[in-house]
Amino acid sequence: xxxxxxxxxxxxxxxxxxxxxxxxxxxxxxxxxxxxxxxxxxxxxxxxxxxxxxxxxxxxxxxxxxxxxxxxxxxxxxxxxxxxxxxxxxxxxxxxxxxxx
Numbered sequence: 001x002x003x004x005x006x007x008x009x010x011x012x013x014x015x016x017x018x019x020x021x022x023x024x025x026x027x028x029x030x031x032x033x034x035x036x037x038x039x040x041x042x043x044x045x046x047x048x049x050x051x052x053x054x055x056x057x058x059x060x061x062x063x064x065x066x067x068x069x070x071x072x073x074x075x076x077x078x079x080x081x082x083x084x085x086x087x088x089x090x091x092x093x094x095x096x097x098x099x100x101x
Contacts, residue, residue: 009042013050020057029062068094
């Protein structure tokens with residue numbers, strides 16, 4: 001498995017997108033999210049600009065509410081980029097879901 005070997009950390013943005021969007025990817029959405037975050041943090045200064053595009057490829061609706069609340073919503077990279085319209089909308093969406101429970 002590519003993700004478990006950490007060889008994906010040296011992938012280009014295009015290759016990472018191809019991997020995440022692949023129908024052949026046999027991973028839970030949580031694992032895809034964690035892989036994206038690992039890839040970003042491996043070279044954060046260069047890759048942070050890729051976060052919105054990669055994040056759009058994750059099917060948040062397939063993640064558990066607990067994972068969204070405890071992990072995704074608390075991720076510093078997401079919380080710190082609230083100027084991004086995409087993440088602002090995401091945080092509002094998560095708040096609504098979590099508030100409805």
